[in-house]
Every structure is written in C-alpha cells, then in structure tokens.
Amino acid sequence: METIENNELTAERSLEIITKQIEQSRKAVSKSTGQALYVAGLSMMAMSIVIAITNYLTKTPLGHLLWFLLPLVIIWAQKKNKEREHAPVSLIGSLVGKTWWTFATFTLVFFLITIIWNSVAARLYQPDAYMLLRIRVTPIIVLLMGMTVTITGHILRSRWLVVFGFIAGIGTCLWEWLGISEALFIRVAGQSLSELGLVRPILHCFTYLLFAFFGMALPGYLLKRQRL
Amino acid sequence: MNFKPLDPLLHSELRLAVMSLLIASEEAEFSYIKEQTGATAGNLSVQIDKLSTAGYIQVEKTFKGKKPCTLCRITAEGHTAFENYVKALRTYLRVK
Numbered sequence: 001m002e003t004i005e006n007n008e009l010t011a012e013r014s015l016e017i018i019t020k021q022i023e024q025s026r027k028a029v030s031k032s033t034g035q036a037l038y039v040a041g042l043s044m045m046a047m048s049i050v051i052a053i054t055n056y057l058t059k060t061p062l063g064h065l066l067w068f069l070l071p072l073v074i075i076w077a078q079k080k081n082k083e084r085e086h087a088p089v090s091l092i093g094s095l096v097g098k099t100w101w102t103f104a105t106f107t108l109v110f111f112l113i114t115i116i117w118n119s120v121a122a123r124l125y126q127p128d129a130y131m132l133l134r135i136r137v138t139p140i141i142v143l144l145m146g147m148t149v150t151i152t153g154h155i156l157r158s159r160w161l162v163v164f165g166f167i168a169g170i171g172t173c174l175w176e177w178l179g180i181s182e183a184l185f186i187r188v189a190g191q192s193l194s195e196l197g198l199v200r201p202i203l204h205c206f207t208y209l210l211f212a213f214f215g216m217a218l219p220g221y222l223l224k225r226q227r228l
Numbered sequence: 229m230n231f232k233p234l235d236p237l238l239h240s241e242l243r244l245a246v247m248s249l250l251i252a253s254e255e256a257e258f259s260y261i262k263e264q265t266g267a268t269a270g271n272l273s274v275q276i277d278k279l280s281t282a283g284y285i286q287v288e289k290t291f292k293g294k295k296p297c298t299l300c301r302i303t304a305e306g307h308t309a310f311e312n313y314v315k316a317l318r319t320y321l322r323v324k
Binding site: 011013014021022024025028087088090091 | 245248263265321
C-alpha cells in the first residue's frame with residue numbers, strides 16, 4: 001500500500017489525495033454492505049433449508065413461522081461481523097441500513113397479516129373460493145426483496161447490484177407466480193396435481209433459496225470482493 | 229489570477245488524507261484511517277492530535293466489545309475548513 005507522508009504537496013497531489021481517499025471510503029462502505037448482504041443471503045439460504053425440512057417433517061406450512069427468527073439471526077451475525085471490521089459509519093451506509101430496516105418491518109407486518117387473513121379465509125370459505133381469496137406471500141416478498149436489493153445498488157452506485165436485484169426479484173416472483181417449481185416437480189418426480197398440496201410448502205422454500213442465492217449471497221460476495 | 233491561500237493545517241498529505249476520509253464518513257475508527265492511509269500509528273496520532281486541537285475533528289475514546297477503540301468525527305468547523313481548502317485549491321488548478 002502506498003504510504004501517505006505528512007510532507008508538503010502540490011495542488012495536483014492534493015486533489016489526487018482527496019479523490020483517492022473519498023473513493024476509498026466509498027469502496028469500504030460498498031465492501032461492508034457486500035459482507036452484510038452475503039451474510040444475510042447465507043442465513044436466508046440456511047433458514048429456507050431448515051424450514052423446508054420442518055415443513056416436510058410436520059407435513060404442514062407451520063415451519064414458515066421460523067422466518068420470524070431470520071432478522072434475529074441476521075442481527076446476531078452482523079453484530080459479530082461489525083466487531084471484526086473497521087468500516088466507517090457514513091451517510092450511504094446509514095441509508096442502506098434504513099432501507100433494509102424499512103423492508104424488514106413492512107415485510108414482517110405483511111407476513112403476519114397474511115397468515116391471519118389466510119387462516120381466517122381457510123375457515124370461512126370453500127376451497128375453490130379460498131384459492132382465489134388467499135394472499136400469495138412468496139411472490140410479493142421476493143419482489144419486495146428484489147426492490148430493496150435494487151435500491152441498495154442505486155445508493156451504492158453499483159450497476160451490477162441493481163441488475164442482480166432486478167433479475168432476482170422479478171425472476172423469482174414470476175417463478176413462484178407461474179408455478180414453475182410445481183411444474184418441474186410434477187415433471188421430474190412424476191407426481192400428480194393432488195399430491196402437490198403436501199409439497200407446496202417445501203417448494204416455496206426453494207423460491208426463497210433461489211432468491212437468497214442470486215439476489216443476496218452471490219452479489220454480496222462479489223461486492224465484498226470488490227468485483228461489482 | 230488570484231491564488232487564495234491554502235490552509236497550512238490541511239496542506240499536508242497525511243492530514244489532508246485524514247480529512248478526506250472523514251468528509252465522506254460520519255465517523256471512522258483510528259484503525260480504519262491507519263489502514264487506508266498506510267501511516268504509522270505514531271505519526272497518525274500526532275496528525276490527528278493537530279487536527280483535533282484546531283477543532284477540525286472530534287476524537288472519542290470508546291470500546292468496541294472489550295477492545296478500546298478511537299473514533300474520529302469531522303466537526304462543522306472542519307467541514308468549513310475543508311470546503312475553503314477545496315475552493316482555494318480550485319484557483320491553483322484553474323478550475324471554474
């Protein structure tokens with residue numbers, strides 16, 4: 001690393017130092033955000049696997065309640081990470097943090113409302129009517145997450161993060177909305193539509209796993225390695 | 229062309245680097261500044277002390293977990309001084 005001494009300097013050298021240090025500061029914030037995104041992505045991947053196993057063993061979608069633990073896992077992991085790194089506190093970093101907090105709060109409230117609404121609707125309506133009235137959580141959550149990754153990319157001026165967020169959010173939303181997991185499951189496992197009800201809670205986890213990898217862990221890794 | 233005088237306190241490589249790092253952040257740890265500038269701890273301490281005495285930065289000794297940690301923040305006075313320094317620099321560089 002080039003060492004900066006405290007000697008006299010020319011105007012050009014002054015400008016070079018200012019530009020270089022501001023750029024370094026921006027990179028440090030990007031790196032730190034990349035690390036956070038990477039950790040959150042890995043935590044979400046692990047959580048979707050745990051939930052898929054829970055849903056498989058209980059034969060119910062109750063495992064999805066474990067998603068409420070995800071913010072706690074991420075907060076704990078970030079705290080451990082912050083103790084190690086020396087990234088500066090900046091306006092950009094705070095903006096990214098607040099964007100994710102807003103997303104987390106709104107998503108958790110939406111998730112809670114949906115659980116209540118879907119449970120009530122399942123008791124009040126016939127199955128056909130319920131299928132029309134229920135709120136589909138997964139496509140909306142992955143879309144919101146994709147939006148948050150995209151906004152993060154805009155704040156950090158990382159074009160690739162914007163692209164990753166856009167593709168992962170819209171891609172996994174369509175994946176879930178169009179029932180690609182279900183179609184693939186029927187095709188690969190040779191199962192009938194009637195058997196699909198049992199595996200649907202597991203297939204939702206696959207959508208979250210896909211998003212966590214392409215929308216968070218992979219771009220987070222590339223960002224922390226300063227490749228984006 | 230009129231050349232504006234450059235603040236002698238900022239017209240030093242290491243002090244200018246410290247101020248440029250802090251201008252882009254709300255606060256930064258001593259170890260981060262040391263890492264980014266590549267300066268020795270002793271030299272950096274002396275320069276930070278000079279900036280702090282001039283009121284350009286605020287130094288806070290705190291703890292990060294169980295480890296001691298020194299936090300540096302730019303003050304409003306520091307912001308103004310840096311702004312004036314950049315304005316003065318533009319006259320030397322003939323930037324409009």
